[in-house]
Amino acid sequence: MKIAVLWAECCAVILAVPLAAFGAEGGLAPSPADDAAEIRRLRVEINALNLINGLHLSIAQVQALVDGAREMKALAEKLPPDRGPGKDMAAEEAAAMCAALEKVLACLRKGEDPPPALLAELKEKTGKTGRREATGVEKSEYNRNVVEIEARVGALLSDAQREVIEEFKPCLVPPKTLRDPVRVGQVRTFEAQEAFLERARKIPSERWAKLGKLIVDKAMRKWEEKNGALPAKARADEIEKAMTLIDQARSMPEVEFQISKSSLAEKLIFMDRKDEIHKELESLASRRDAPPGKIARILLDPRIIPALERRLAIMKNGGKDPAVDLEDIEGADTCKGGKCGTPAKKE
Amino acid sequence: MNPGPGCAAGCAGILGPVDRRTFLRRLAAIGVVASPAVAALAGFVRDARASAVQWREVEFYEKLANKEILCHVCPFDCHLYDQEMCRCRTRTNIGGKLMTPAWNNPCIIRRDPVEKLPLNHFLPGEEQVSLAVGGCMLRCLYCQNWQQSQTRPQDLKNFDCTSEDAVGGVLKQNAEGAEKRCRTIGFTYTEPIAWLEYAKAVGMHAKSRDVKVVMATSMFFREKAVRDACKYVTAFAAALKGWGDLFYNKVIGTRDPKESKGDFKSVLRALEVVKEEGVWMEITNLVVPTYNDDMSAVKEMCAWIVKNLGTGVPLHFGRFVPEFKLKNLPRTPVATLDEARQTALDAGIKYVYTSNIAPHTGNNTYCPRCGTKIISRLGFKILMNDLKDGACPKCGEKVPGIWS
Numbered sequence: 001m002k003i004a005v006l007w008a009e010c011c012a013v014i015l016a017v018p019l020a021a022f023g024a025e026g027g028l029a030p031s032p033a034d035d036a037a038e039i040r041r042l043r044v045e046i047n048a049l050n051l052i053n054g055l056h057l058s059i060a061q062v063q064a065l066v067d068g069a070r071e072m073k074a075l076a077e078k079l080p081p082d083r084g085p086g087k088d089m090a091a092e093e094a095a096a097m098c099a100a101l102e103k104v105l106a107c108l109r110k111g112e113d114p115p116p117a118l119l120a121e122l123k124e125k126t127g128k129t130g131r132r133e134a135t136g137v138e139k140s141e142y143n144r145n146v147v148e149i150e151a152r153v154g155a156l157l158s159d160a161q162r163e164v165i166e167e168f169k170p171c172l173v174p175p176k177t178l179r180d181p182v183r184v185g186q187v188r189t190f191e192a193q194e195a196f197l198e199r200a201r202k203i204p205s206e207r208w209a210k211l212g213k214l215i216v217d218k219a220m221r222k223w224e225e226k227n228g229a230l231p232a233k234a235r236a237d238e239i240e241k242a243m244t245l246i247d248q249a250r251s252m253p254e255v256e257f258q259i260s261k262s263s264l265a266e267k268l269i270f271m272d273r274k275d276e277i278h279k280e281l282e283s284l285a286s287r288r289d290a291p292p293g294k295i296a297r298i299l300l301d302p303r304i305i306p307a308l309e310r311r312l313a314i315m316k317n318g319g320k321d322p323a324v325d326l327e328d329i330e331g332a333d334t335c336k337g338g339k340c341g342t343p344a345k346k347e
Numbered sequence: 348m349n350p351g352p353g354c355a356a357g358c359a360g361i362l363g364p365v366d367r368r369t370f371l372r373r374l375a376a377i378g379v380v381a382s383p384a385v386a387a388l389a390g391f392v393r394d395a396r397a398s399a400v401q402w403r404e405v406e407f408y409e410k411l412a413n414k415e416i417l418c419h420v421c422p423f424d425c426h427l428y429d430q431e432m433c434r435c436r437t438r439t440n441i442g443g444k445l446m447t448p449a450w451n452n453p454c455i456i457r458r459d460p461v462e463k464l465p466l467n468h469f470l471p472g473e474e475q476v477s478l479a480v481g482g483c484m485l486r487c488l489y490c491q492n493w494q495q496s497q498t499r500p501q502d503l504k505n506f507d508c509t510s511e512d513a514v515g516g517v518l519k520q521n522a523e524g525a526e527k528r529c530r531t532i533g534f535t536y537t538e539p540i541a542w543l544e545y546a547k548a549v550g551m552h553a554k555s556r557d558v559k560v561v562m563a564t565s566m567f568f569r570e571k572a573v574r575d576a577c578k579y580v581t582a583f584a585a586a587l588k589g590w591g592d593l594f595y596n597k598v599i600g601t602r603d604p605k606e607s608k609g610d611f612k613s614v615l616r617a618l619e620v621v622k623e624e625g626v627w628m629e630i631t632n633l634v635v636p637t638y639n640d641d642m643s644a645v646k647e648m649c650a651w652i653v654k655n656l657g658t659g660v661p662l663h664f665g666r667f668v669p670e671f672k673l674k675n676l677p678r679t680p681v682a683t684l685d686e687a688r689q690t691a692l693d694a695g696i697k698y699v700y701t702s703n704i705a706p707h708t709g710n711n712t713y714c715p716r717c718g719t720k721i722i723s724r725l726g727f728k729i730l731m732n733d734l735k736d737g738a739c740p741k742c743g744e745k746v747p748g749i750w751s
Contacts (some may be wrong), residue, residue: 055706056681056704056706056707090742158706158708159723159730159731160705160706160707160724160725160730161706161708163706163725163730164705164706164725164726187392191517253516254506254507254508255456255506255507255508255512255513255516256515256519257458257514258456258457258459258516258517258518259456259458259476259520260508260519260520260521261457262457262458263458263526319680319682
């Protein structure tokens with residue numbers, strides 16, 4: 001019995017290895033480099049569509065985006081082959097940049113500020129390679145043209161749409177405000193902080209006096225795991241600020257607390273170290289021209305031209321997708337390359 | 348090998364091996380011993396809940412013979428025998444007196460932007476303290492707050508909040524350094540008509556302390572009750588949920604048009620009364636796909652508004668979001684909202700908005716004379732407010748509303 005099982009397992013392994021090397025269609029499996037490029041393209045498209053879905057663009061606006069993205073594509077094609085949006089930087093440049101970033105990261109992990117010498121080194125590296133754009137005259141002209149296209153397209157957007165773009169953070173899973181367009185522009189909620197305050201209010205005074213600081217410290221540690229460690233002084237200040245807020249919440253009568261809890265919760269957000277550092281680095285990066293904004297980076301990326309064209313066609317067709325024809329689409333196959341049975345082919 | 352009767356076998360570890368009869372006898376004995384304790388516990392829970400509920404006599408009702416009652420708060424005019432409850436799940440006939448448990452027990456207390464009601468011509472950018480008590484006499488299929496509205500106040504987790512507490516809470520929000528002004532109490536989330544007595548107490552107290560009061564309501568009032576509410580309400584966010592008795596009957600839950608004494612007409616009459624009383628009002632109409640998105644009905648509704656309420660009353664077309672019993676429908680298409688907005692503008696209504704959708708042109712306030720954008724909004728957020736002394740900064744056209 002045992003020998004039979006062992007034999008079956010061996011057969012499965014022997015068969016599985018060559019099968020895995022070939023794709024479902026029987027060809028070679030895509031290389032990791034192809035996968036990475038495809039993932040990058042998908043990321044760009046998903047990110048852009050997350051934003052576009054929350055903007056309620058008109059036909060004219062989508063048309064302007066398509067035209068703008070095409071112009072960007074033409075501009076990018078004039079650049080040297082390894083530069084421009086979506087192109088990878090040269091291997092040695094990337095390695096140098098990674099080394100500099102690793103050093104900054106090591107400092108940040110310890111909760112320390114990166115020393116000025118290190119930041120200067122990073123500045124030098126980013127100055128050379130940072131924006132994946134051409135250098136010298138090419139870079140300057142490319143940037144100028146991009147900013148010009150962006151300004152032209154941006155002028156067609158309403159101030160509310162520009163506000164949404166400004167607040168947008170690149171994402172694969174959209175935040176509530178964009179996942180549900182109804183919520184765009186609505187009041188921000190701080191549910192986690194409100195719940196924290198509610199729980200803190202329920203702790204008896206004696207217990208709070210003993211454990212309060214420990215509880216806040218633990219919450220701070222969790223925050224730091226996600227958002228980066230804070231320097232010791234800033235950390236102590238943040239804990240002190242949180243303790244004052246919680247004490248204030250604890251001393252309030254129930255009705256007053258219910259009314260004030262959203263504003264208290266809003267203040268209970270700890271300092272976002274990632275954001276701070278990002279702003280610092282942005283200010284350090286050397287640029288001769290105004291950098292391209294989010295409209296250019298997200299909505300005018302040449303890689304989303306097919307998605308924009310498709311959107312435009314749907315809008316022009318009164319909301320119906322002209323490309324959808326059940327005869328044409330590939331049927332759902334939930335076990336592509338898997339071991340489940342396939343339906344019998346029609347003779 | 349026979350394991351014996353199933354349950355007895357299962358309980359063998361605790362009670363020892365027993366036959367079915369012994370097991371049932373023991374179970375009955377446990378029940379007899381435990382029942383007083385269970386009864387005491389249930390009584391304690393009931394008493395605890397009952398003690399939290401304060402019953403208050405209702406204002407608008409008529410006593411009939413044999414302890415019967417006719418409620419006159421809303422057009423349903425519920426006829427109640429002793430111990431019977433109105434459709435709103437609050438007012439109850441207790442020994443010939445109409446009493447309500449919706450007193451000092453809101454289930455929602457929170458700060459919200461006034462734009463959420465929606466009110467776009469009322470202290471833009473300020474906040475309000477929203478209050479809600481459980482209960483509602485309507486049965487809207489798309490209710491967004493059905494967890495609170497479609498139940499009795501006693502069945503919810505409530506806060507103890509007297510009118511003094513609520514008004515005091517608002518006044519405390521305006522301490523020095525406060526980021527946003529908050530000088531308004533709003534009755535919203537559920538239907539304030541279901542808890543009109545508490546709303547009145549809070550409203551009257553607020554008025555005496557110079558705190559403004561806004562009410563988001565279906566306007567399903569009897570005339571006398573609306574006139575009374577106008578004494579303390581500063582602004583109404585009045586819902587005209589659709590056009591016609593059939594829509595109100597099928598989707599909102601009013602009576603069959605054949606039997607009703609004009610439920611839909613009562614809503615229209617309540618709107619006229621608010622106009623007569625000179626209280627500020629903005630009308631909201633939730634556009635539900637396939638239910639009330641027929642543009643001929645929208646046109647008829649707009650014509651009625653222009654004729655009876657005037658062209659200066661702001662009208663908000665809300666985007667429907669699948670909720671409660673209408674989860675099967677999609678969100679209102681943006682094109683439908685655009686069409687409804689254009690229909691209202693063509694009918695002559697000067698301020699037409701779209702809500703529940705942002706960014707959208709319909710979020711902004713434009714001058715009806717020169718077309719200048721006066722207030723720019725992103726949903727509830729004010730991006731720019733150029734209003735000067737309640738008028739257009741360019742041509743000086745007065746924009747109606749409560750601006751200070």
